[in-house]
Amino acid sequence: MALRHAVLAALLDGEYSGYQLAKAFDVGVANFWHAMPQQLYAELAKLEREGLVTGRQVVQETRPNKRLFRVSEAGFAELEQFAAAAAKPSFIRDDLLVKVQAVDRTDAGPVIEQLEERASAAGARIALFTDLLRRMRGDMDEEEFLRGGERIGPYLTCLRGLAFEEGHRDWCRHVADVLRERRPAGVRR
Amino acid sequence: MALRHAVLAALLDGEYSGYQLAKAFDVGVANFWHAMPQQLYAELAKLEREGLVTGRQVVQETRPNKRLFRVSEAGFAELEQFAAAAAKPSFIRDDLLVKVQAVDRTDAGPVIEQLEERASAAGARIALFTDLLRRMRGDMDEEEFLRGGERIGPYLTCLRGLAFEEGHRDWCRHVADVLRERRPAGVRR
DNA sequence: TCTGACTACTCACATTCTTGAGTATCATGC
DNA sequence: GCATGATACTCAAGAATGTGAGTAGTCAGA
Numbered sequence: 001m002a003l004r005h006a007v008l009a010a011l012l013d014g015e016y017s018g019y020q021l022a023k024a025f026d027v028g029v030a031n032f033w034h035a036m037p038q039q040l041y042a043e044l045a046k047l048e049r050e051g052l053v054t055g056r057q058v059v060q061e062t063r064p065n066k067r068l069f070r071v072s073e074a075g076f077a078e079l080e081q082f083a084a085a086a087a088k089p090s091f092i093r094d095d096l097l098v099k100v101q102a103v104d105r106t107d108a109g110p111v112i113e114q115l116e117e118r119a120s121a122a123g124a125r126i127a128l129f130t131d132l133l134r135r136m137r138g139d140m141d142e143e144e145f146l147r148g149g150e151r152i153g154p155y156l157t158c159l160r161g162l163a164f165e166e167g168h169r170d171w172c173r174h175v176a177d178v179l180r181e182r183r184p185a186g187v188r189r
Numbered sequence: 190m191a192l193r194h195a196v197l198a199a200l201l202d203g204e205y206s207g208y209q210l211a212k213a214f215d216v217g218v219a220n221f222w223h224a225m226p227q228q229l230y231a232e233l234a235k236l237e238r239e240g241l242v243t244g245r246q247v248v249q250e251t252r253p254n255k256r257l258f259r260v261s262e263a264g265f266a267e268l269e270q271f272a273a274a275a276a277k278p279s280f281i282r283d284d285l286l287v288k289v290q291a292v293d294r295t296d297a298g299p300v301i302e303q304l305e306e307r308a309s310a311a312g313a314r315i316a317l318f319t320d321l322l323r324r325m326r327g328d329m330d331e332e333e334f335l336r337g338g339e340r341i342g343p344y345l346t347c348l349r350g351l352a353f354e355e356g357h358r359d360w361c362r363h364v365a366d367v368l369r370e371r372r373p374a375g376v377r378r
Numbered sequence: 379t380c381t382g383a384c385t386a387c388t389c390a391c392a393t394t395c396t397t398g399a400g401t402a403t404c405a406t407g408c
Numbered sequence: 409g410c411a412t413g414a415t416a417c418t419c420a421a422g423a424a425t426g427t428g429a430g431t432a433g434t435c436a437g438a
Contacts (some may be wrong), residue, residue, distance in 0.1 A: 002284065003424075009291040028418070032286030041387065062434065076294060083295040085347060087284040087303050088309070092353060094279035097221030099272045100349075101342045102198040104274040105265060105402045115277050121278065121394050144222050146367045152292045158287075163356045164281060171349045178335045178345070192394080208416050228395070230417065253405060253416045 004052075005082045006033035008075050012055060013151070015068040018044050027156060028132060031161030044069055052078050100175060108179045115176040122169035129162040159181050193241075194271045195222035198230050200242060202343070204257040204369030205239035207233050215320060215342060235259055241267050289364060299370045304365040318351040332339050 010021060021044070022037035027189045035043075047053040052075035071079070074105045096118060099111050136155050137145035146152055199218045202296050206222060210233070211226035224232075236242040240262035244256045260268075285307060325344050326334035335341055 001289045001423085002282075002287075005284075006287050009287050012291055012294055017386075022386095025240055030280060032290055033282055034280035036384095036426070038427090063384090064433065066386060079291050080295045080309065083288045083291060084299040087288065087307075089307075090281070090283035090285065090357075091219060091223035092279070092350070093191075095194075095276040097349060098191075098195050098198050098229075098344050101346045102194075102201060102268050103219055103342045103345075104340050105201055106269045110273040115229060117274075120277075123236075128274075143382090147370065151293050152367070152371075153294075154291045156292075156367070157286050157290045159363075160286060160356075161281070163360060167352045168279075168358050170243065171352060174348075175345050178341070181336065182341075187390080190393085206416075211416095223395070226416095227397090227418080249415090252414090253403060255416060 002035065003035055003039060003043050004047060005079065007037070007040065007047065008052065008071055008079050009153075010068060011071045011075075012146070013154070015070045017058075017068050018065040019066065021069075027128065027181065028158060028161075031129075031164075032155045050074075096172075096186065101178065108183060112176050112179050115172040115179075119169045119176070120174035122165045125165045126162060129158055129165065133158055133162065192224055192232050193236060194221065195224070196229065196236065197241065197260055197268050198342075199225055200258060200260050204255075204259045205365075206255040206257050208255065210258075215277060216317065217347060219344045220318075221354075224313065236264070241262075250329065253306070253315060258358075285361075292368065297372060299364050301368050304361040304368075308358045308361035308365070311354045311361065314354045315358065318347055318354065 004030065007021065009032075010016070010024055016024065018037065018041045021040050025033070025035050025040065031032045044055070048055050048069070052072060053069045054072050057067055058066060059065050090136065093141065096111075096114055099106070099114070103111050133142075133155065136158070137149065140149070149155065195218065196210065198221075199205070205213065207226065207230045210229050214222070214224050214229065218303055220221075233242065233244070237244050237258070241261055242258045243261050244258045246254060246256055248254050285300075285303055288295070288303070292300050322344065325347070326338065329338070334344065339343065
């Protein structure tokens with residue numbers, strides 16, 4: 001029962017179709033949850049059956065029809081309850097960290113490559129988030145926006161996403177450097 | 190097939206029983222993977238059936254007997270292959286972030302409390318990791334250890350864990366401050 | 379005119395993770 | 409002398425997640 005609240009939280013900013021939601025889950029929402037489209041469609045159907053969201057059909061001419069969803073009163077109540085309940089602790093779960101843990105006993109070459117890929121992927125997300133944050137706060141500066149802005153939830157989670165990606169990028173670079181320096185000069189691949 | 194590699198990586202440092210492994214997964218190993226004891230016992234059994242680890246019975250007098258496991262040759266080969274394969278991207282998944290995303294539409298009180306709990310839990314882990322790192326590098330300084338140390342994998346993942354917890358703690362504190370300042374002076378709980 | 383990408387969604391299966399309960403012995407402290 | 413907690417592990421059921429394939433129309437560019 002965790003994806004359901006992520007979906008409700010994502011739907012707070014307006015109506016979305018399953019498809020649009022899937023897009024959102026690829027960018028901003030990925031800061032706090034990640035899911036594949038199929039999961040989202042299934043969850044939306046479930047939420048609708050339980051009355052936590054309401055959907056309406058939108059007929060389109062040049063494109064397939066779509067269904068837009070919004071959070072219902074019951075949905076808001078559910079979110080309220082969720083926010084008040086104790087949160088489970090969060091954990092990192094990352095293949096790449098497992099590889100680094102074992103790197104003393106495996107070939108470091110491919111791991112170094114993956115660290116570099118990760119670092120540059122993190123860099124791309126950093127640029128994206130920086131931009132997103134700028135757009136969210138408009139012409140205010142950050143302090144002013146956080147004091148008086150209307151919708152600061154997404155801004156705050158995006159800040160965490162940004163910091164996470166920065167930490168991740170820096171760590172990846174550092175580890176790649178360390179591993180490269182430890183390899184005997186002749187060893188490549 | 191992800192827990193299996195985390196278990197193999199955790200077993201690199203010596204022989205462990207399922208019970209000991211569960212302990213390890215509560216502290217250091219939690220930097221890169223998290224699992225409950227039952228999962229570990231199940232995974233160890235599976236790894237043994239497939240020949241990736243070998244177990245041996247240790248008879249104890251004052252305590253229940255235990256089975257200690259070590260990584261087999263086939264296990265090392267499996268890890269090698271895993272390290273060379275492409276890593277999946279990693280994602281944050283955190284209840285508390287979902288709550289913050291929705292905080293404009295819910296009562297901020299309980300969320301602030303949870304943020305503070307998290308911040309102090311993160312503080313405890315920071316102390317633990319700082320200490321762990323110190324013990325791992327012994328009397329060397331960090332740079333020296335990373336250049337010449339024998340087993341730097343766990344050190345590097347612990348560095349990531351430390352940075353993650355620091356980022357998490359700072360973010361929790363900052364968000365709690367922001368939310369507290371936005372609440373009308375009279376509103377408590 | 380064909381190719382590939384985008385919109386929009388569905389079905390089915392497999393794996394993984396979580397939850398809750400249970401067994402049994404020993405050591406520690408009140 | 410009794411409760412608590414540590415060691416050491418098992419079983420079962422269900423919820424959550426991930427994987428892979430498929431449908432079907434539109435649009436832009438080579």
